[in-house]
Amino acid sequence: MSGDDERRVTITAIAREAGVSVPTVSRVLNGRSDVAPDTRERVEKLLRHHGYRRRGSRTVRRADLVDLVFNDLDSPWAVEIxxxxxxxxxxxxxxxxISAVHRESSSTRQWLHNLRARASDGVIVVTSHLSPAVQAQLRRLNVPVVVVDPDAGVAGTDVPAIGATNWTGGLSATEHLLTLGHRRIGFVAGPPHLLCSRARLDGYRAALAAAGVPADDRLVHPGDFYHASGYTAGGALLDLDDPPTAIFAASDQMAFGVYEAVRRRGLRVADDVSxxxxxxxxxxxxxxxxxxxxxQPLVEMGRLAARTVLRLAQGEEIESPRIELATELVVRDSTAGPAGR
Amino acid sequence: MSGDDERRVTITAIAREAGVSVPTVSRVLNGRSDVAPDTRERVEKLLRHHGYRRRGSRTVRRADLVDLVFNDLDSPWAVEIxxxxxxxxxxxxxxxxISAVHRESSSTRQWLHNLRARASDGVIVVTSHLSPAVQAQLRRLNVPVVVVDPDAGVAGTDVPAIGATNWTGGLSATEHLLTLGHRRIGFVAGPPHLLCSRARLDGYRAALAAAGVPADDRLVHPGDFYHASGYTAGGALLDLDDPPTAIFAASDQMAFGVYEAVRRRGLRVADDVSxxxxxxxxxxxxxxxxxxxxxQPLVEMGRLAARTVLRLAQGEEIESPRIELATELVVRDSTAGPAGR
Incomplete structure (x- = not known):
């Protein structure tokens, strides 16, 4: 990532080095689809390698900047990444x-404009819906993109993505509660459009099935990862005629909402409800x-995303477009055996 | 903050416009002290106005970047700013x-190097010790600086600073507890080298004095704003022969540590200890x-810091070098009248 490379690279020079015509390089730069995949890849690699920037962008030199874009900066989760x-x-x-686009298309347009102006070397997108239109624009800017905690929108694309083993995490949390003796285990789910939410729910169901505990749909409540939804869902679960003795929430913030639902009912976490x-x-x-x-190894996920996008910016190959880092159950004081309720 | 301004500004042109000699402009650029204050101010304003960058920096154009530097990104506090x-x-x-310098001089050197390379328009420093050496280097880079939540190190300087009314906050929290009927009120203090810590402690003492409650030094425990110190200090206060009926912690994180000290003793927050x-x-x-x-209006403090540094980058005057935004007591469920302990 040297910032001292002053040479200007022309489309002609790139075409010569790639052994293709100048119009072909232009087609790659414009994100057109009528270029053979291996040609596109070769040209894009050379463009990145030489730090080529489109005319109208501010400099042909590397900017030595990486853009990190969130939907919202409203969670302590963000600071870990x-x-x-x-x-x-x-x-x-x-x-x-750092940018936040607030799920608004006007804000996303402003960010894309800013991104082009500052000629960033790469983009890391966190838990964001990356629409096909935005993907196409990023491709036209010839800037490498890595997604952290991908939603379903990038599943079918070749955008590199870094996540965590959500299914295994859901499984091990539920196994922990089963081992303590719980049989009625509530689940507060995350937003269904996120792959990580679905994987955690499936891990929960897999653990119950493996233990021979029949699934009870009334024990699964929807949430949105935020505190208020955990409070509401936790309350609804505790108010069932046959309430669960343990509740597994698919985010820490929702778990804190469950804590408050427990406290408001005069109960104690762990003693009365795990x-x-x-x-x-x-x-x-x-x-x-x-x-x-x-x-979830959030800091390490951030580190890996940064290393990956910097390698892509230098035209390196990456081994795998999808990486899931291992989750790990951390047992503290909020879980115990079922109380005699 | 246009990024399209291509003109190069020479030292000679700045000297002519300021009505001073070229060596005088050089002295200002090199941060030398042998320049009259009003001359320095006039020259610096012109340098900023024309977006002058020292030779060796990467561009004479505005970078359209602002650096936001923390000691550590280890607190949910940071994400609010x-x-x-x-x-x-x-x-x-x-x-x-965004940068974190981890209170290390090697990391601070690296950051200063990066800052120079990317030619930022301005710097916002958060709760960081800004040593005279770093201040001098920033002055040499001719980059405007704003400090958020200043420590004692910038108190005597002309660096613009944005804080909160910490003394008033300490006063109103303590008055709230006094009004509820508490007379033995513990205090968990922040690090003594930070101005905000001292102001909160003085506000606590002022409220007690105004209510005629004698100060008891055993009720004031040191902390460092982090969770563990709140747990330790809260435990020490609760274990006194004559424990307080309420504890005021000078940060939310320390208050959560006090919560856990309360819980571990089989007590309940609010019911037993406010x-x-x-x-x-x-x-x-x-x-x-x-x-x-x-x-503390942390988001608004961040907004004001950004607006201030962008105005300085454009060569505007600011009204006051020190601004304190108002704090406000938010009453929730952790405080009640003293229990009959």
Whole structure:
């Protein structure tokens, strides 16, 4: 990521080196589909290698910047990812530019405009819906993209993605509760359009099935990963005629909502109702009682995303377009055997 | 913050416009002290106005970037500041580059190197010790600096600083507990080298004095704003022969540590011991019970810092070098009248 490379690279030189015509290079630059895949790949690699920037962008030199874009900066989750990306960027002399697009198309357009103006070397998109239109625009900007915690929108594409073993995490949290003796285990799910939500729910169901515990749909409540939905869903589960003795929430924030639903009913977490979360945010250690949860390696996911996008920016190959880092159950004080309720 | 301004500005042109000699402009650029203050100010304003960059930096054009530097990205506090700065930067088409320097001089050197290479338009430093050496280097880079939540290190300088009314916040939290009937009120303090810590402690003492409650030094325990210190200090206070009926912690994170110290002793927050925090992080609403706390307008502090540094980058005057935004007591469920302990 040297910032001192002053040479200007022309389309002609790229065409010569790739052994293709100038119009072919233009077609690649314009994101047209009438280019053979291996030709496109060869040309894009050369464009990246030489740090080519389209005319109208501010400089042909590397910007030594990476864009990190979130839907919202409204979760402590975000700062964990930022820490990992910043760590790698800082050491490489690459600045990390933070943006939030608030799920709004006007805001996304403004961000794409800013991105083009500052000629970033790469983009890391976090838990964001990457529409085909935005993917096409990023391709035209010839900027490498890595997605962290992908939603279903990128599943069929070749965009590199970094996630966590969500299914295994859902499985191990549920197995932990089964081992403690729980048989009625509630589940508070995440938004169904996110792949990670579906994987956690399937892990929960797989553990129950393996233990021979029949599935009960009334024990599964929808949520949106935020605190309020955990409070509502937890309350609904606790108010069932035959309430669960343990509740597994698919995010730490929803688990804290369940805590409050438990407290409001004059009950105690662990003593009366076991609670498990998912994420292992720093807040999980600070909760009272400290929360048993499934650790996602968020900082490491950020680090890997940064290393991957910097390698792509230098025209390197990456081994696999999809990587899932391991989750790990962290047992603290919010889980115990079922009380005699 | 146009990124399209291509003209190069020479030292000679700046000297002519300022009505001074070329060596005088050089002295200003090199941060030398042998320049009259009003001359320095006039020259610096012109340098900023014309977007002058030192030779060796990568471009004479505006970078349309602002650097936001933290000591550590280890607190949900950080993401609130980031949200405010990003908000303003995004709308202005200015990228926000995040860094953490980890209180290490090697890391600070690396950051200064990166800052110079990317030719940022301005720097926002958060709760960081800004040593005279770093201040001098930033002055040499001719980049405007704004400090958020200043420590004692910038108190005597002309660096613009944005904080909150910490003394008033300490006062109003303590008055709230006094009004509920508490007379033995514990205090968990922040690090003594930070101005905000001292102001909160003085506000606590002022409220007690105004109510005629004698100060008891055994009720004041040191902390460092982090969770573990709140747990330790809260435990020490609760284990006194004559324990307090309420504890005011100078950060939300320390208040959550006090929660856990209360729980471990088989007691309940509010019912047995009232707890007040300081910050109003999102976590305060999610705590169980939701935390009574002093709200710092962290997002607004970030917004104001961004607006200020962008104005300085354009050579505008700012009205006041020090601004304190108002804190506000937010009463939730962690405080009640003293129990009959």
């Amino acid at each position: 930022i820490r990992g990306v910043e760590d790698v960027g800082h050491a490489a002399g690459v600045g990390v530019v 609670v498990v979360g998912f994420d292992d945010l720093p807040e999980a250690r600070w909760a009272s009682p400290p929360l048993t949860t499934v650790r | 980031i949200r405010g700065v990003e908000d303003v930067g995004h709308a202005a088409g200015v990228g926000v580059v 707890v007040v925090g300081f910050d109003d992080l999102p976590e305060a609403r999610w705590a169980s019970p939701p935390l009574t706390t002093v709200r």
